[in-house]
Amino acid sequence: xxxxxxxxxxxxxxxxxxxxxxxxxxxxxxKGVLNVILSFSDNWDITVKxxxxxxxxxxxxxxxxxxxxxxAGYIERHTVRDKNGRxxxxxxxxxxxxKKPGVTPPNSNLPKADSPESVSPNxxxxx
Numbered sequence: 001x002x003x004x005x006x007x008x009x010x011x012x013x014x015x016x017x018x019x020x021x022x023x024x025x026x027x028x029x030x031k032g033v034l035n036v037i038l039s040f041s042d043n044w045d046i047t048v049k050x051x052x053x054x055x056x057x058x059x060x061x062x063x064x065x066x067x068x069x070x071x072a073g074y075i076e077r078h079t080v081r082d083k084n085g086r087x088x089x090x091x092x093x094x095x096x097x098x099k100k101p102g103v104t105p106p107n108s109n110l111p112k113a114d115s116p117e118s119v120s121p122n123x124x125x126x127x
Contacts, residue, residue, distance in 0.1 A: 014035070014038055014039040016035055016038060016096070017096050017097055019097055019098075020034065020035075020074075020096055020097065020098075021035075023072075023098075025072055026068065026069070026072055026074075027065070027068060029057065029061060029064070029065045029068075030065040030068040030069050030072070030074075032055075032065070033051060033055070033062060033065035033066065033069065034065075034069055034074055034075075034094075034096075036051060036054055036055060037051070037092075037094055038094070038096060045089075046090075046092045046094075047089070047090070048062050048063055048066070072098065073095065073098045073099035074094065074095050074096075074098055074099070075092055075093070075094055075095070076092070076093040076095075076099070077090050077091070077092055078090070078091045078092075078093070079091070
């Protein structure tokens with residue numbers, strides 16, 4: 001017979017969808033990384049460095065999990081550029097239940113990290 005000893009949850013807890021936890025298409029590592037991301041506030045700045053500070057796994061494992069989550073539709077990455085068009089950081093749209101058709105993430109007009117849209121500069125009249 002199983003016995004569970006659960007903690008009382010009055011503060012500092014996260015509610016996670018069972019569909020995410022039970023998704024057979026995701027590795028345990030990807031589920032873990034997404035659960036850690038979801039445990040932070042929505043305005044937490046998601047970075048690989050920040051995640052590795054909270055995990056035993058290193059940069060390569062975290063990066064691999066993020067790529068897996070991206071392929072499965074749980075995360076969308078986009079580049080964030082400054083007003084001069086220079087790369088600043090990566091931005092993330094996170095879908096706890098996976099991306100749903102018809103859901104438009106914030107900044108969806110930005111290019112994806114793996115296929116940036118760049119325009120050839122006009123070299124005739126450089127400024």
